[in-house]
Amino acid sequence: MAIKAHLDPSKSGAPQRAAPRRELRLETSGYVPGAGEANVTIHNISATGLLLETGLDLTQGERLTLDLPEAGAVMAVVVWRSERLFGCTFEQALGPAALAAAQLQGFAPEAAQAESRSPQPPITNGEALGPRLNRLRREAGLTLSDVAAVLGVSKPTVWA
Known part of the structure; x- marks a missing residue:
């Protein structure tokens, strides 16, 4: 069965994505001069933003x-904001290795949503050490840099 449709071209001033986005949920840290360091959740990423x-x-x-994993410290510029969400563009495009590393380190969106919907089991029910440490770190408002400093190790060690 055929369906008739008409697609309007986008307006010349409308922003266009320069690269395809990869959906994920990656917990990392961000730093702004004057504002300090804070936890950041990346919801999607591409080579350009x-x-x-x-x-x-x-x-x-x-x-x-x-x-970012594999890329290290990366500069981004805020393009738009909506409450706690920020669309950013990278000052220099990310390479394929950095994109792949971010995707491997992050959760798939479906897994992240399922995790957020299910209640966290108490330690007596055998909560795995890694997820428990990550949950406790976020609840305490600690960044990966904070944990690395307390442990006396490098930040990449905490990523692993």
Whole structure:
């Protein structure tokens, strides 16, 4: 069965994505000069930008440094915001290795949603050590850098 449709071209001033996005949920840290460091959740990422969620009070045009697996410290600029969500563009495009590492470190969106819907089991029910440490770190408001400093190890060691 055929369906008639008409697709309007996008307006010339409308923003277009420069690269396809990869959906994920990656917990990392972000740093803004003057505002400090905070936990950041990356919801999607591409070679040219990302969508992140954070408690930092960022404004359009503000620069922040994100710590990404394989890429290390990466500069991004806030393009738009909606409450705790921020659309950002990278100052330099990410390579395929950094994108793959971010995707491997992050949760698939479906798994992240299922995890957030299910209640966290108490330690007596055998909650795995890794997820428990990650949950406790986020509840305490600690960044990966904070944990690394307390343990006296490098930040990449905490990523593992």
